[in-house]
Amino acid sequence: VSLWINNQEVTVPANTPNLLEAARATGIEIPSLCYLQDINAAGSCRICLVEVESGGRRSLQASCVYPVQEGLKVFTNTPRVRRARKRMLELLLSEHDLDCVNCIKNRNCELQKLADDLGVRKIRLTGERLNLPIQNKNPFIVRDYNKCIKCRRCEAICKKVQGVNVYSAQKRGFNTVIAPAFMHDLTESDCIACGQCLQYCPTAALAEREYFQDVWDAIEDPQKIVVVQTAPAAQVSIGEMFGMSPGTIVTGKMVSALRRIGFDYVFSTVFAADLTVVEEANELLERLKGNGKLPLISSCSPGWVRYCEKFFPEYVDNLSSCKSPQEMLGALVKTYFAEKNHFDPEKLVVVAVMPCTAKKFEAARPEMVTRGTRDVDYVLTVRELGRMIREAGIKFASLPDNDFDDSLGISTGAGTIFGTTGGVMEAAIRTAFALVEGSEMPGRIDFKDLRGMKGTKEATVQIGGQTLRIAVAHGTRNARRLMERVKAGEKFHFIEIMGCPGGCVGGGGQPISIEQRSRKKSEELRRQRAQALYSIDINKKIRLAHENPAVKELYKQYLDHPLSKKAKEILHVKYKQ
Ligand code: HC1
Secondary structure: OOOEOOOEEEEEOOOOOOOOOOHHHHOOOOOOOEEEEOEEEOOOOOOOOEEEOOEEEEEEEEEEHHHOOOOEEOOOOOHHHHHHHHHHHHHHHHHOOOOOOOOOOOOHHHHHHHOOOOEEEEOOOOOOOOOOOOOOOOOOHHHHHHOOOOOOOOHHHHHHHHHOOOOEEEHHHOOOOOOOOOHHHHHOOOOOOOOHHHHOOOOEEEEOOHHHHHHHHHHOOOOEEEEEEEEEHHOOOOOHHHHOOOOOOOHHHHHHHHHHHHEEEEEEEHHHHHHHHHHHHHHHHHHHHOOOOOEEOOOOOHHHHHHHHHOOHHHHHHHOOOOHHHHHHHHHHHHHHHHHHHHOOHHHEEEEEEEEOOOHHHHOOOOOOOOOEEOOOOOEHHHHHHHHHHHOOHHHHHHHOOOOOOOOOOOOHHHHHHHOOOHHHHHHHHHHHHHHHOOHHHOOOOHHHHOOOEEEEEEEEOOEEEEEEEEEOOOOHHHHHHHHHHOOOOOOOOEEEEOOHHHHHOOOOOOOOOHHHHHHHHHHHHHHHHHHHHHHHHHHOOHHHOOHHHHHHHHHHOOOOOOOHHHHHHHEEOOOO
């Protein structure tokens, strides 16, 4: 389709969905707030106004909902357009809490950036304010209606990408809020705590519940021994908080930063991911013998576990009984590590750095307690750790590399790839095959058919004379499609599901980038982080979880063997819903 933008003839593909995309495709930026490529085109914020000429007259139109037409004349940068956009923005700002300096989104807020981009120096309008109480009862997400600009991106993501559908417009007119039904807290809704909504919220109307001050307090307390663990996906994304490109591997710098912050021990969740592989591979082999339900479904993603409990409760017994690596590591710190070092478990504080908001929910679950002590005390998102590093005045980019502490910090390539979709399955199959056949699968340590960002991936593997049908899904909308097939009678032996698109590399606790308003760009971001995990894996000396020497030592010294009585007590869980 050929059309004229700012008196220049441009040609765009006929399936270009709207004028905004046509302009962007030809290098002309149109500001927007409510628009999300392929996900939300509501035309509600009116920031993307342009002038469109028709019948010799020009009118202002929202470009995100205006179709591309042959010969159309569009103007994106006239005095009228600039005035109108500024006025629309001032209207939004007139009812907004303007507490930017102490806002969690300070310097990363699309509304703030837009005010700067559009040269808003004064807000000429004074509007009524909602003055609603902040909802912060749950341990994972804080909802501040006073910062909501009603762009409805949260609603679109929750419904169209995650298939959960928690948010909708409540009340009417000025009092409209985008909220769970009856404006209930998220815990009283179908929310699965995945945090995808806050990844896409342009302001701080949705943000993680922060715990970093509690962590500082614990570090300062001389009575406490504070142990931190970091998720596999954190090492390939935290650099983004300091201007590095997505997928920059900063494992050593991250460990250095954690030591400078003052943690007493720095462990790796990847160690526990290796341990999870060993327990879960053995669990699979047991279930294949008829001891337990098939398909075995992975349970390390707490967003997925919650989704399963809410939408497919009849499959809760199919979930692996393995605790997630986060919880396994916490439980081991307070048992094995405490006993070995003669530490009182009550004095140990376990902090987990996760790319995930649902991990905050998981850590607070009543089931996640071992011998009367909570496995994990505080979960910080990758963003919160980034803020702590800044607060401590640490120059992240120039930090030297440092290693995790021994034993609970030793890991293999298998646990590393847990952080991306397909990784749990790939790691578990590597081990399950080796356990049955006595050696790794010939010529097949990399399972390319389980990799990549396709919503559902399937494969078959031969183990011990059996052909196993396996499947991987990520993002709960894809999970639903796969589970509907299972419900309809399709036979699978083993399924991996991660709640977030891309797995943990796309988690709700990851650094937020304004680039994400484009679906393609957010996919690319996840792909870059995933690629970095695969490159860590390929460069590791050991790539099979059961060959992790620290895991072997743990069984020898403490747990005896996989699925032993002690392993079941410390590393496994039964969900009570
Ligand atoms: Fe994940 Fe996991 S991979 S769930 O995505 O199993 O959050 O990274 O830490 O527990 O290991 C998250 C990541 C993480 C757990 C592991």
